[in-house]
Amino acid sequence: MNAIEISGLSKTFKGKRFTRVEALKNLSLTVGQGEIFGFLGPNGAGKSTTIKTLMGLIEPSAGSACIMGIDISSPKARRRVGYLPENPAFYDYLSAEEYLAFVGTTFGLDPELLAKRSEEVLKQLELWEARKRPMRSYSKGMVQRVGLGQVLIHDPDVCILDEPMSGLDPVGRALVKEIMLDLKKRGKCVFFSTHIIADVESVCDRVGIILKGELQSVERVEDIMTRGVVGYYLTLRDSGGGTTELYVPKDELSGALASVRDQGGEVTLIEPRRKSLEDFFLDIIKGRNG
C-alpha cells in the first residue's frame, strides 16, 4: 500500500467578481511508505492547496486521494497522519503541554502513553522548559516546534509538513532534518513542501516540482545527481612527482585518461562536476516560461 495516492486532483478557487484561480491542475502522484518526498515549487505554485486538500480542509474540484488506503473525504484518513500547517497557530491560551494532551486525546492515545509521548516529544523539540507557559508567550520558532509536536505525538505513519523549515533558525532546521531522517528510518512517510532547494537536496528520496498548479516532474534526487554529471576534475601526478588539476568534459573522460597514461602520469583523484538540483530546478522553470 502506498502512503499517499493522489489521482487527478484539481482545485479551482472562485474569487470575488467571478474570477477563478486554477490553483491545482490534474495532479497525480504516489508516495511510498518509508519515503521522504519533497514537494518543491515557488510561492503560489499550489503546494499548500494540495496539502490542505489532502487534509480535508478544502474540497477538491475534481479528482481524489487516499492516505494509507483511506479516501480523504473521511476523517478516518487523518488518523495515521501528522500535519503541520504553513505558519501554524494554536489556541494561545493553552500551554504546549495542555495542547499536546488535547491533540493526543483526539487521536485516542490512552493517558499513560500520552504522558510518556508528550514528555519525549517536548524534550526532543526543546520545549520542556516552556511546557507550562501559555503559547501566547512563545516565539515564532517555538510555535513551529509545537506544530512538530502535534505531528509527532501519536507516532503517525504519514507526516505531511507544509514548509516545515520556515521560521526556524539553522539549529531548528537541522532538528527538522534530523526528525525527518529518523521518521524515514522507522519506515514512516514524510511529504513536505518547500521553496528552498537545499532542503530537498539534503534529505529527500524523491522530489516533485510543481509550477503554476501543474506537476512538472518527479525525480529521484539520486538520479538528478548522477544524470547531472557534466564533467570531471582530474588530479594528476606527472612523472616528475608534481600535481596538476585538469577539467575534462563528460564525453572526453576515457580519452583523457588514456593520454595521461601514455605520458606516464597517474590519476590520483576523479571528482564529478554536477549540475546542481538548483540548475535542474531553474531549467524546468525557465523551460516552461520561456
Added chain:
Amino acid sequence: MFDIVRITVKGIFRDRVFHGILMAALLLPLIPSISQLSMRQVTELSVTLSLSLISFILLLLAVFLGGTSLWKDMERRYTFSVLSLPITRTTYLLGRFFGVALFLLITAAVLGFVASVVVTIVAGNFPPDRPVVWNNIYLCVLFDAFKYILLLAVAVLFSTVSTSFFLPIFGTISAFLVGSASQQVYDYVHSSSGQVLSPLVRQAATALYYVLPNFSAFDLKVNAIYGVPLSTGGIVLTVCYLVVYAAVLLSVAAIIFSKREMK
C-alpha cells in the same frame, strides 16, 4: 467531543472578555443597599434586580462567546491545526457549542447562589408580605440560562456563515431583540385592536412568530418575583421547544460548517 468541550471551557475561564463581564457580577452584593432605597417591597425589588443582572450577564456571555467562538478559530487560523485532526467538523462545532453552554450553566449556578444569599439577607431585614418561593427563583435562573443557550445556538449559526466579527455579534443581538418581542407582537396582532392591521401584515407577523425563536417563553421572572405558581406542562413544553429549536439551528450550522472551506 468531550476534549473540545473541555478546552472550550478552559479557554473561556482564561479569556479577558469573560473577566470583564464577570466584573458586572460584583454589582450583585450592592443589591441590598440599592433595594433599601425603595420603601416598599424591598425583597421583591432585590429579587427583580438580581434576576435582571444575572440575565444581562448571561446575555453578554452568550452573544460574545457564541458569536466569536468559531469565527475566532477561523480568523486566528486555529482551524488548520484542529480540523485536520481525525474529528468531524460537526463534532468540533458541537464541542464548541456545548462548551459555551456548559459554561453558561455554571455561571448561572454560581450567580444564582450568590443571588440567593443576597435575597436571604434582604428578606431577613425586610420580611416580605409573601414568603420568597425559592424554587421559582431557581427555575427562573435555570430557564434564563436555557434562553441564552438557545441564543447561543443562533450565534453559532451566524458564526459559521460569517467571515467577519460583525454578523455574528449584531445578528445575534438582533435575533434576540426580535425573538424577545415576537410574543408581544403576536399577541397584539391577534387581539381585537390588532384587527385593524391588514391581513398581510398579520400573516407575516404570525409567520415570523413561528419561524423566529421565541425567547419570552423562557421568562419566568413574574413567577419568581411574586411567587406565582408555575405550570408543569408549560415548563416541559418550553424545554421541548429549546431542544427541538436548538437541534434544528445546530444541524443547519453543522451542514454549513462542514462544507466551509478552510483557506
